[in-house]
Amino acid sequence: MLANSLIELDRAHLIHPVSSYRGHEALGVRVLKSAKGATVTEASGRQLVDGFAGLWCVNAGYGHDSIVEAAARQMRELPYATAYFNLGSEPAIRLASELAERAPGNLNHVYFTLGGSDAVDSTIRFIRYYWNARGEPKRDQFISMEQGYHGSSVVGAGLTALPAFHAGFGIPFEWQHKIPSPYPYRNPVGEDGNAIIAASLAALKAKIEEIGPERVAAFYAEPIQGSGGVIVPPKGWIKAIRELCREYGILFIADEVITGFGRTGPLFACTDEDIVPDFMTTAKGLTSGYVPMGAVFMADHVYDVIADGAGNSAVGHGYTYSAHPVSAAVALEVLRLYEDGLLENGIKAGARLMAGLEGLSDHPLVGEVRGRGMLAAIELVVDKQKKTPLPASAMPARRVFDRAWDNGLIIRAFANGVLGYAPPLCCTDSDIDAIIERTRRTLDQTL
Ligand code: PLP
Numbered sequence: 001m002l003a004n005s006l007i008e009l010d011r012a013h014l015i016h017p018v019s020s021y022r023g024h025e026a027l028g029v030r031v032l033k034s035a036k037g038a039t040v041t042e043a044s045g046r047q048l049v050d051g052f053a054g055l056w057c058v059n060a061g062y063g064h065d066s067i068v069e070a071a072a073r074q075m076r077e078l079p080y081a082t083a084y085f086n087l088g089s090e091p092a093i094r095l096a097s098e099l100a101e102r103a104p105g106n107l108n109h110v111y112f113t114l115g116g117s118d119a120v121d122s123t124i125r126f127i128r129y130y131w132n133a134r135g136e137p138k139r140d141q142f143i144s145m146e147q148g149y150h151g152s153s154v155v156g157a158g159l160t161a162l163p164a165f166h167a168g169f170g171i172p173f174e175w176q177h178k179i180p181s182p183y184p185y186r187n188p189v190g191e192d193g194n195a196i197i198a199a200s201l202a203a204l205k206a207k208i209e210e211i212g213p214e215r216v217a218a219f220y221a222e223p224i225q226g227s228g229g230v231i232v233p234p235k236g237w238i239k240a241i242r243e244l245c246r247e248y249g250i251l252f253i254a255d256e257v258i259t260g261f262g263r264t265g266p267l268f269a270c271t272d273e274d275i276v277p278d279f280m281t282t283a284k285g286l287t288s289g290y291v292p293m294g295a296v297f298m299a300d301h302v303y304d305v306i307a308d309g310a311g312n313s314a315v316g317h318g319y320t321y322s323a324h325p326v327s328a329a330v331a332l333e334v335l336r337l338y339e340d341g342l343l344e345n346g347i348k349a350g351a352r353l354m355a356g357l358e359g360l361s362d363h364p365l366v367g368e369v370r371g372r373g374m375l376a377a378i379e380l381v382v383d384k385q386k387k388t389p390l391p392a393s394a395m396p397a398r399r400v401f402d403r404a405w406d407n408g409l410i411i412r413a414f415a416n417g418v419l420g421y422a423p424p425l426c427c428t429d430s431d432i433d434a435i436i437e438r439t440r441r442t443l444d445q446t447l
Contacts, residue, residue: 006031017152018164023398030405035062038424038431040410051411051435053424056226056258056375057289059346060337061426067290067333074329083112083323085314091328098335099295102267105276107297112323116257116283117151119294120220123253123279124155125317127218130251130302133309140175141211143204144220147181147228150255159220162227177211179203181225182233185368185379186387193234200237201244208248218251218278223269226258229418230377232370235273242275251278251302257294261285261334262343262425264373265350278302288334293327338425346425349432350374353421356436363443365390374425378439380417380446390417403445409438 010029015021034041038061040050053059060067074091081089096110111126113119124142131139142159144150150159157165158172166172180187180203182196189195208216223238225231238254245252254277259269263285266272270280279302283294298306306315321327350373357369357376367381382388397413404411404419412420423435 027398037061037063038427046408048405048408048410049423049431049434049438051409051421051423053422054289055284056263056422057284059261059263059285059374059425060288060290060334060342061424064288064290064333064337066337067288067330070329070333071291071326074326078325081325082320084318088323089325089328091325091332092323095328095331095335096323098332099297103280103297104268104270106300107276107280108300109298109303111296111298112328113283113294113296114292114319114321114324115151115294116255116281117153117156118319119257119281119283119296120150120156120159120255121153122296122317123218123281124159126279126296126298126302126306127251127253129309129315129317130305131217133305136214138215139217141177141215142175142218142220143177143179143207143211143216145181145222145225146178147183147225147231148178148220148222148255149225149227150220150222151257160227177207179207181228181231182237183231184234185370193236196234197237197240200233201240204241204244208250213248213250216248216250218253219245220253220255222255222257223259223273224264224372224375226375226420226422227414229379229414229416230371230375230420232372238270238273239275242277253277253279253281255281257281257283258422259375261288262338262346262373263375263422265343265347267338267343269372286334287327287330288337290334291324291327291330292321293324293331342425345427346374349423349425349427349429350376352429352432353423353427353435356432357421357439359436360440360443363440365443365446371421374421374423374427376421378419378421380419380443400442400446404438404442407438407441407445409435409442411435411439 007028011025031043032040033043038050039047041047099110100108144159146161148161150156158176161178182200184191187196189199242252254270260282278299280297287293360366365380366378368379370377380390382390397415401413
């Protein structure tokens, strides 16, 4: 059992991210103690299957000694080295080079951050710098999507479109614009892929024309919208959007913080869609959550403009922990694991996950099953024909989450009645089968 004193200390002192502070004080905290593979163990000793890889990040699964060894080795040898002022460390340089080699197209330059939010923030700064260097300072308007998530920083949260990240914080700013999500299940134009692509292109065009094409700096999209409810656009959608941005001369940013590093099958979802963005943001699976790190990939043509614009002056953007050698050493080992069978296992396990979830389609509450690779969702409804969402009052997300937890399964229950899945890529057949069986039990108890 968890010592009462720990619960009290938590209540009194730890502020939990994206949690109701008063709700948390009433409910208390659930504490994990250890983990191996896809199984996590509570302080009580009870085991659960982690169907969400922590927070869509522990792609390699828990308890890899080789990752721990890589971190320990680096900590013993050189625990810290700044990358400021043309200084560096070997793991960071090697990691940048290995990543550039695997990135789509000409994304040959890598800027390391501590996670996804500051990766997105960094792109905003670089994009402003880029347009200033090109002599177009008026290009200061940014567009992103409804249901999108691009982190929680003071500026990035304005590109995010989830209401909880805006309410009370005074954002989005007036330079942050949105267009509707492609959301096939609930798109006003229906579920036909071509119609959805046409509608998104029309919406983006209209937004650009409304702002003024000469004012628009960039457009941000996730290849699959994660925190908005695992929304999978039709095949060809991102390619069409990318082309439209090119036609207008607007920078296109693919936010692969969730989809990167095998989550949808290949190392990057952009590769699968055969597109090359101007920037690609990543984090999470980069280090598999063992230590914090994010990476911004920058295309040659963007890098050159920024570099030439700065000349011999410093480009004043950096963090003390940018290109941290321990994080880089971990990421190098995680990358080795991806290519030593992990990506392959993820593709196999992803097919089993999708088939298993499809098998739940007969359940009266299941309106839609969707996903790609090891990223999936079930959208719950009360009326399948009419796609009537569950009333929030009938099924607070927290209750479904708690029920699943009590059934030995960790999933994400979004407020809009969507259950999200992002298990570690190392899942065995029996891990996946447990996820499916425990989901059915949870749904039955929710009826
Ligand atoms: N971008 C996307 C697409 C994300 O899903 C997230 C986090 O979930 C972020 C950015 C922010 O990353 P972080 O939480 O590491 O700051």
